[in-house]
Structures are given as C-alpha cells and as structure tokens.
Amino acid sequence: MANEREASIQKEMAKLRNEFHDRLIVELEEFVAYSSLPDQEICRTETLQKLYEASHRLAGSALTFGYSDTGNLLRRLEGALDAILNQGAEVNVLSIRRQLNVLAPAVAIPSETKKNLAAQSTATESSALAQPMSNSVLLYVLEDDPSTSDLLKIGLSSFGYNVSTFTDIDTLCDSAKKERPDALIVDIEKKNIAEHTLANVAKRLREDGMQALPILVVSQYDSFTEKLEAARNNVVAFLSKPVNIPALESNLEFVLQPQTKSPYRVLLVDDDIYSMEHHRLMLDKWGIMAHALPDPSKILDVIEEFQPDLMIFDLHMPSCTGVELAEVVRFHTHWIHIPIIFLSSERNEGRQISAMMTGGDDFIVKPVVEENFVATIMSRAQRARQLAELMTRDSLTGLLKHTEIKERLGHEYSRADRNKSVVSVAMLDIDKFKRVNDSYGHQTGDVVIATLAHLLRRGLRATDIVGRYGGEEYLVILPDTDAERAAIKLNSLRKEFEKVKFRHKNEVFTSSFSGGICQSDKVKNIDEFLEQADLALYRAKERGRNQIVQSDDTD
Amino acid sequence: MRRLQRIVHVEDDESIRAIAKVALERVGSFTLLSCASGNEALEKTAQFAPDMILLDVMMPGLDGPTTLKKLRETMDLTEVAIVFMTAKVQSSEIEYYKSIGACNVVLKPFDVMTLSEQLGKYWTEFNGE
CATH class of the missing domain: 3.30.70.270 (Reverse transcriptase/Diguanylate cyclase domain)
Known part of the structure; x- marks a missing residue:
C-alpha cells in the first residue's frame, strides 16, 4: 500500500519533471532571443525589469527541479540585473548579452543531485541520450606563421573543435563580435606585426567588450618575463613550442569545462544540525554538492563513499574536536590532498594557528558571510580537484590511470x-x-x-x-x-x-x-x-x- | 494542539506550485489552496480558513511581505502560522521575516519528500511545542 502510494507520487513527479523540461527549453529560448535585440532595447528599464523577474522565477524552479547549472546561470543573470535595477550599477550590454547567450537550451541538462528527488530520474534518462561530441566549441587562433596555423587547425579539428585562424587582430575582433568564440589561442612569437603583443591583443578584446574570452598562449619563449606578462593579461594557459596538440587540448578542456564539470563535493561535519543545514543550503544554492554528517565517528566510511573534494569540520563538537578529527583523517595518506577547513566561533588567533598546524588548511569564523564562505570553498575545492586530477589522471589522455x-x-x-x-x-x-x-x-x-x-x-x-x-x-x-x-x-x-x-x-x-x-x-x-x-x-x-x-x- | 491540515501556498511560478502540490497533498496529505499571486491570496485566503500560509517572498506585483501585511488587514492571523519561502539564506534576512510575523522560513530549492515534515516541525514550534 505504502509502496503503491510512493509509486504514484513518483509517477506524478516524473510527469511534472517532463513538463518542466519542456517549459525550460521554451523559456531559455526566449532568453536567448532577447540577446539579439539592439542595444537600446536591452538597456530599457522595462526590458531589464522583465528579464530580472523572468530570471528570478525560472532560477527558482530550475533549482527545485534539479537543474543546478542552469539555475545558477540564471541566478547570476538575476544578480547582475538586480545590481543594475536596484543598486545603481552601470548597464554592461555585452555582459548581459553574453549571459543571455549562455542560456542556450543546451544547458537544460539536469545535474545529478542525490538529495533532490525532482532531479533523479531525468538525470539518468536525458544524459543517457548522450551529449554528442561537441563540435559546437569555436576556437580562434591568432597566428601569422602559416605552418603553425595549419598545424593548430588540423590538430584541433581532429578533436572535434571548430577552428578559425586569423593573421590580424582587427579581422579577428570584427568576426568575434558576431561569432562569439569560446576561446582564443595566440602565438606570441616575435611578431612580423608589432601590434600583436599580448598586451595589445588583450587591450583590443577589452575595448570590444570581450574581456571574458579565455586566452591561451603558445610561445617559443619560456621565460619568467613572458609568463608574467601572460598572467597580467588574464591568460589562462601558457604552452611552449613546439605545440603539443593533446596537451593544448587538455588545457582547452580544462578552460572550457566549468559548465560541464560535475559539482564540487563538500563534506560538512558538525554536531549542531541547524548550523550544518544552514551551511549545507548555502553551498547547495551555489551548485556545490554538500553532504552533512552530524556524527564524526562515521567519517571514514563517508569519505570513502562520498569522495569529497573538500571537508569542513566544526571545531567544537562534544564527541571529538575538529582538530582531532582532522588528525584521524590524516592517518589515511591517500586522502592527504583533500583540504580540511575548520569552522568555529572562536576568534582567538592562537587557536586559529594551532588549528592550522594539525591537519587543517584554513579556518573560517562563524557566522560566515555567504559570498566569502562560498568563494573560499570554491577556490579551495577547485585547487584540490586539480591536484587530485594530476595525481590520478594520465597526462596524455586526461583519463584515470x-x-x-x-x-x-x-x-x-x-x-x-x-x-x-x-x-x-x-x-x-x-x-x-x-x-x-x-x-x-x-x-x-x-x-x-x-x-x-x-x-x-x-x-x-x-x-x-x-x-x-x-x-x-x-x-x-x-x-x-x-x-x-x-x-x-x-x-x-x-x-x-x-x-x-x-x-x-x-x-x-x-x-x-x-x-x-x-x-x-x-x-x-x-x-x-x-x-x-x-x-x-x-x-x-x-x-x-x-x-x-x-x-x-x-x- | 490542533492538527496542521489546511495550507495556503502563494507562489507565482506554476512549476513550483505544481511540485509543492505533490509535496503537500500527496506526500503530506494536507488540504491545499494554491494561489498564483498575492491578489489571488487576498481574495481566497479568509474563506479557506488556513492553519498555515506559505508565502513566496519575491513575486511580481504584491510580494510576500506586502501580501502578508494586506492579509492582516482583512483577517485575524494570530492562529495562523506564516512561513516564507526564499532563496536568500542570509540570517539577517531570516530575522527580518520573523520580525514581520513569520514563524519560520523554507529555503528554496526545497526537497519534495521532506517539505511536509519540515512544515510539521514549524507547526509544532508555532504552537509552543
């Protein structure tokens, strides 16, 4: 009887999920359609207000139905519009356009969330249909040497990328404004054309509102000076010549993956269930998958099962302290790369330092400020995941060893x-x-x-x-x-x-x-x-x- | 203590209304009145005589807090548990909702299988345990 009821609930849920999926695709198309309006149309307060309300509404339901990637993109748009409408921020049309464009219905893929029942079966069903080999990724190459240019074009095309090559920055920028490439590869060889220095390229992109375009550099020079210049110009990857195409490809994969990457996994250990739930929801809202564990004694099994990217321990728990718990975890050297962050209302410096010394990596004082908390967790988790991948992945293929x-x-x-x-x-x-x-x-x-x-x-x-x-x-x-x-x-x-x-x-x-x-x-x-x-x-x-x-x- | 039975849910998004309906009617066996706007809630709530009102905070037209204020002008809400639904989790925010008469807050996105249980807990708290 109970099972029957459960089954019928599941059935209703499945129906709602399907309906929502259809609605999501239609509404996302509407968002994308806005991006082709002329600038002055987009800048009108009525348009912005409409987009603001629509993004808020759809973000809420997308998250409820487990589409956390889509939901978070919508939240970001909502935040940007809120800043413009209610906090007097300036309108950046290009940035709004870009944010509208990324909502292309392709992002309507539910993420896996254990917790959210609404997400469960659609997640397996629709992803079983498989994301096709993505040939929609568009790469621009700025290169004045034709043989390197050919090599890049042929090599990267074989990985399924669309590649367009350019020899001068003006043509590239004109074309980029229309086509919106996903990344730019620049050769900073001694230039035949003087204005192709990295600083100039970056400046041109900024002037045309494309500062968000990721730049990858290939260079014959491997010196600190070159790399410093690259770092100052928001370059995301620096590769030495001769170009190793698989290495370049795995860098690209890394640069382009934020949308496709599975959510960060964070393990929260805290005996105070209310505070733990509060933190869990904060992380959840930002698309981080957090597992809450009130009983520290279960931690070893949970790490094994949940495979966190990062762990957060409350410092003061009755059965054992966060520091002790960190030491227990650190006995297991194969988890050594997982950062541990302590949470406590303790502001005392000395305590903070001693907490760091023994197994922990950072210390956050409660009550946490949401943005800072999430930013800290995200950057630590990202770094930890990079390290873990280097440890466990094959360098040629990026696959597991x-x-x-x-x-x-x-x-x-x-x-x-x-x-x-x-x-x-x-x-x-x-x-x-x-x-x-x-x-x-x-x-x-x-x-x-x-x-x-x-x-x-x-x-x-x-x-x-x-x-x-x-x-x-x-x-x-x-x-x-x-x-x-x-x-x-x-x-x-x-x-x-x-x-x-x-x-x-x-x-x-x-x-x-x-x-x-x-x-x-x-x-x-x-x-x-x-x-x-x-x-x-x-x-x-x-x-x-x-x-x-x-x-x-x-x- | 009275049993929690009748709930009004005010939410502008149809998909969320639909999923909350499953969560509250099917999982929780409550009697539910779903309203698509603050105005609809003003028209129908008094007659429905709810035990609890679940209000989305941000809605076009009348938002949650304004709807609550207007409801209070038309009916006695002392026996009615008010719960806001919001995606904001800043504790100052939660304090604010409590200060205008909410007994608690449900964070979005909510979990379909446990929403009823959560509201049940809020109901017990509202009635002084």
Whole structure:
C-alpha cells in the first residue's frame, strides 16, 4: 500500500519533471532571443525589469527541479540585473548579452543531485541520450606563421573543435563580435606585426567588450618575463613550442569545462544540525554538492563513499574536536590532498594557528558571510580537484590511470551489488595500433590515443568512468547500465571514431577500436568481471575487429 | 494542539506550485489552496480558513511581505502560522521575516519528500511545542 502510494507520487513527479523540461527549453529560448535585440532595447528599464523577474522565477524552479547549472546561470543573470535595477550599477550590454547567450537550451541538462528527488530520474534518462561530441566549441587562433596555423587547425579539428585562424587582430575582433568564440589561442612569437603583443591583443578584446574570452598562449619563449606578462593579461594557459596538440587540448578542456564539470563535493561535519543545514543550503544554492554528517565517528566510511573534494569540520563538537578529527583523517595518506577547513566561533588567533598546524588548511569564523564562505570553498575545492586530477589522471589522455580505474571499478561493482543494480564494464582496444605507430610515428600515435580518449569522455555520461588501462587499452565503467545498453552506446561511439580522419604529413588515415562488455550480475567477483570483459574483447578481435562483443555472446 | 491540515501556498511560478502540490497533498496529505499571486491570496485566503500560509517572498506585483501585511488587514492571523519561502539564506534576512510575523522560513530549492515534515516541525514550534 505504502509502496503503491510512493509509486504514484513518483509517477506524478516524473510527469511534472517532463513538463518542466519542456517549459525550460521554451523559456531559455526566449532568453536567448532577447540577446539579439539592439542595444537600446536591452538597456530599457522595462526590458531589464522583465528579464530580472523572468530570471528570478525560472532560477527558482530550475533549482527545485534539479537543474543546478542552469539555475545558477540564471541566478547570476538575476544578480547582475538586480545590481543594475536596484543598486545603481552601470548597464554592461555585452555582459548581459553574453549571459543571455549562455542560456542556450543546451544547458537544460539536469545535474545529478542525490538529495533532490525532482532531479533523479531525468538525470539518468536525458544524459543517457548522450551529449554528442561537441563540435559546437569555436576556437580562434591568432597566428601569422602559416605552418603553425595549419598545424593548430588540423590538430584541433581532429578533436572535434571548430577552428578559425586569423593573421590580424582587427579581422579577428570584427568576426568575434558576431561569432562569439569560446576561446582564443595566440602565438606570441616575435611578431612580423608589432601590434600583436599580448598586451595589445588583450587591450583590443577589452575595448570590444570581450574581456571574458579565455586566452591561451603558445610561445617559443619560456621565460619568467613572458609568463608574467601572460598572467597580467588574464591568460589562462601558457604552452611552449613546439605545440603539443593533446596537451593544448587538455588545457582547452580544462578552460572550457566549468559548465560541464560535475559539482564540487563538500563534506560538512558538525554536531549542531541547524548550523550544518544552514551551511549545507548555502553551498547547495551555489551548485556545490554538500553532504552533512552530524556524527564524526562515521567519517571514514563517508569519505570513502562520498569522495569529497573538500571537508569542513566544526571545531567544537562534544564527541571529538575538529582538530582531532582532522588528525584521524590524516592517518589515511591517500586522502592527504583533500583540504580540511575548520569552522568555529572562536576568534582567538592562537587557536586559529594551532588549528592550522594539525591537519587543517584554513579556518573560517562563524557566522560566515555567504559570498566569502562560498568563494573560499570554491577556490579551495577547485585547487584540490586539480591536484587530485594530476595525481590520478594520465597526462596524455586526461583519463584515470590504471590503478585508479581499477579501484573505481571495485567501488562501482560493490555499489551495484549493494543496491541490487547492474554496472557494465567495457574493455576497449585500438585496432592494429602498432601499425599506426610504425608507419606514422609515436607523436601521431599519441594523437589517435588522445582522440579516442576525448571522444569517450565527451560521448559518455558524466556518471560513466573512463580510464586508460594500458598503452592503447581503455576501461569504461557504465553504472546502472546493462550490457545491452552499454553495447548500443559504445557501438555509436565506435562508428563515430572510425569516421575521424587523422593526418600525417600528406597522408590521411582512419582508425578503429574493438570492445568487450560484461555486466556485473553475470559474474561472481571483480576479477571475473574484468576477465570476462577481456575475453569478450578477445572475441571481438578474433571476429575481425572494429566491433563490440558482449561476454555472453559466445556464438 | 490542533492538527496542521489546511495550507495556503502563494507562489507565482506554476512549476513550483505544481511540485509543492505533490509535496503537500500527496506526500503530506494536507488540504491545499494554491494561489498564483498575492491578489489571488487576498481574495481566497479568509474563506479557506488556513492553519498555515506559505508565502513566496519575491513575486511580481504584491510580494510576500506586502501580501502578508494586506492579509492582516482583512483577517485575524494570530492562529495562523506564516512561513516564507526564499532563496536568500542570509540570517539577517531570516530575522527580518520573523520580525514581520513569520514563524519560520523554507529555503528554496526545497526537497519534495521532506517539505511536509519540515512544515510539521514549524507547526509544532508555532504552537509552543
């Protein structure tokens, strides 16, 4: 009976979610349409007021239905308009336009939020449809040497980017105003044209209202002076020549990812449930996924399960102090990179310093000021995540390293076992890879490896886990997915990959991969799980390569 | 203590009204009157005789606090628990709502499965535990 009621509630929720999804797409299109109005139309108080009310309304419901990325973008727009309408800030038309443009319906993807039931099933459903390999990312290259320019264009196109090259800044700016590129790559080689210094480029962008455009620099000079100049001009990445395309690509990925990145995960430990909930909601509002833990003694299991990017401990708890708790956590060296921040009403300096000395990284005094609190948490979490990624990710592909992916497979396998769900694992291998290396060289081989990595990451769901298992071998974990669905997904990626054209000098070639899939409930333990996927891969190779085989498909 | 049964929800966004309806009627088994604006609430609330009024703070036209003020001019609210819904979590903000007669605040986005429970707690507090 109770179950029946629950099921009917779930059904109603699903219906509401679908309705909301449709509404969201329509309304976001309306926002984007505003961006094409002439400046004086946008600047009118009535227009701004209308946008302000509309963004407030839609932000509230988007967040309620679990669309936290979209909701936060709308909140940001609401905040900017509030500043203009109610606090006398100046109108920056370009910034408003940009904020309207990013609301393109593509952002209507619900984020995963454990807590918010409204989000749950849509999150898996719609992302299972897969974000296609993003060829909508537009890159501008400012380069006066044609051979480097070609290299960048061809190399980055093979990763699915749209690339336009320019030789002078005026044409670039004119075109950028219309096309709104996502990033700019500038070569600061000794210039044939004097005004192409970095400072000048940055100045031109500012004058045209494009100061937000991320700039990546490639340079023959690797000195401190060059880098300092870059830092002063808001450059987001600095790469030395000769340009390593996969490295440039992973920098781009990093620069462009804020919209696609999964939310930061913060673990809050506080015995005062009211204060904890207060902080949790603050973080939640800004799209940070916070897990609240009132009982410190459970912390080790919770870290293991929740995998936080950062932890916040209240300093004064009855069963143990925050400092003691930090020491306990620090016994576990594989969590050493997770920052610990203490929260307390204690203002005494000495206490603050001693808190930092023992396992903690920072100290925040209660009551917290929301903006400062969230900003501190965000920047710390971001840095920690960068460090963790360097520790666990393969430098060529940005995928998880061998040991890490195996560990994750262990987690997912036991999680599926506990939850009575299934997880599928796929072992992939690039066909006849040795021949690529032998005929075109290792550098070209690396491009093939990185391209498949990129395709897997973009084509799979955020919840899927991809690792580089060996040289040209990949392991993909697909939670809550049976082998059948995993095969459909991987087959579509396989077809996409065989179409990618690689170039070496004047030769164009293609590549392919084979894969073996196993579903967790068909095996008894993790070793057998991997073994079966590997056997299926072997069969795929035997049957002529460029195909996906499931473990129970034994002819 | 009276049981919490009748709730008025004032919210301009239709999707949030719909989801609150599930949260309060289906999960919580309350009797709900949904109003799309402060004005609609002024027309219908007195007749509905609610135990609790759940008010969105920021609405076009009459906002939450103004709606409350106007309601108070038309009916006796001493026995009615007033709860605001807002996305702002500054504690000064919460204090302000309490100072104008709210017994508590629900933060947006709310959780569909626990909203009723939360309101139940506020109801107990409102009635002096």
